[in-house]
Amino acid sequence: MTLAISPALRAALAEWLTHLRGLDGAAENTLKAYNTDVAGWLDFLARHRGGTEGRHAAATAGQSEMRAFMAEVRGRGVSSRSLARTLSAVKGFTVWLADREGLDATATLSARAPKYRRKLPRPLSEDAARDVMDSVGDDARAPWIAARDTAVVTLLYGCGLRISEALGLTGACHPLPDTLRITGKGGKMRLVPVIPAAADAVDRYARLCPHDLTPAAPLFRGVRGGPLNPRLIAAAMERVRNRLGLPATATPHALRHSFATHLLSAGGDLRAIQELLGHASLSTTQAYTAVDTARLMQVYAASHPRA
Structure with missing residues (x-):
């Protein structure tokens, strides 16, 4: 499936992932998951607004758009834990992008992640x-x-x-x-x-x-x-x-x-x-x-x- 993401945002996402790999030492499986999560968000944003978006728009998404995105993801049967991870990835990318564009990402950051109960480890005796x-x-x-x-x-x-x-x-x-x-x-x-x-x-x-x-x-x-x-x-x-x-x-x-x-x-x-x-x-x-x-x-x- 082709995602509706502008070349500018594809480049921004690739740059962010490179940043995480190089400076934060993120694992490849983590980067793969983040890429999927953020690409899904950017695709949703383009569909929601009726056209591909640039870097400025992605860094200033509103709370209503974040809630709509979370509802769409939840509608696919995604667990609260996975949705919380997706939201964390989206916030991380948005903060990074807003910082580089000189914009305020408060609206995106204020979106609340769903609550979930962490599974306790199950050790042996x-x-x-x-x-x-x-x-x-x-x-x-x-x-x-x-x-x-x-x-x-x-x-x-x-x-x-x-x-x-x-x-x-x-x-x-x-x-x-x-x-x-x-x-x-x-x-x-x-x-x-x-x-x-x-x-x-x-x-x-x-x-x-x-x-x-x-x-x-x-x-x-x-x-x-x-x-x-x-x-x-x-x-x-x-x-x-x-x-x-x-x-x-x-x-x-x-x-x-x-x-x-x-x-x-x-x-x-x-x-x-x-x-x-x-x-x-x-x-x-x-x-x-x-x-x-x-x-x-x-x-x-x-x-x-x-x-």
Whole structure:
């Protein structure tokens, strides 16, 4: 479908995305989503006004136009969370454009995002996390594959890595140092301590792996020696959770949630956990406090003599 966007605004959108990529270090998936969101807004604005618009018009859209746009997006069945993200992207682009055109974007900025309830992380219990690490390789076709899957899930739970971060490690990381330098979302760099269990698991995998783990090549390999596909770890998690009777929320990413929740339960500092996870905003990490509080209330209700 051809969008009704003027060449001037197409150029402005491309320039804004380049700005986000270069100065803010935005991830490619984020930039792709922002491009879709803002292009949809600019197309709506042109249709709403009966013709393609220039940079000036896009920077001075009124509240009524913003409300009409949000109603149209909502009419497509988009969730409140996705609509809030779209509105955030539109506001970000408008502020950037208005600043360059010397205009006032107050009307656009005053549009309120829909309220939505954030989903709480769904961590595993400490016992369940240990059981996953102990048995995730039980049905692997070869000992080295069992060791590989065990090493990956141990890194997810033991170091709080994202699956993409664990699979992004190269042969140069072996043997694992005391501290890993991880590049996360948006190119954000962080230092992550390596627990002995993770170092041991990776060492065992490396000793059994039939492929040459050269420094520049991926550390974790598929059967034919190529980079390990994250879907294979997801499938291994599905098999182990079925054997252990764990819920469908017991995914690879749930191990990262478990890392953060269990640290917090043990008295970990929220700011320190934020740094370990690589969260840009403390509000993202604070979701784990809600999980910890909910678990505390469950224990209270089950054990208090007057509950």
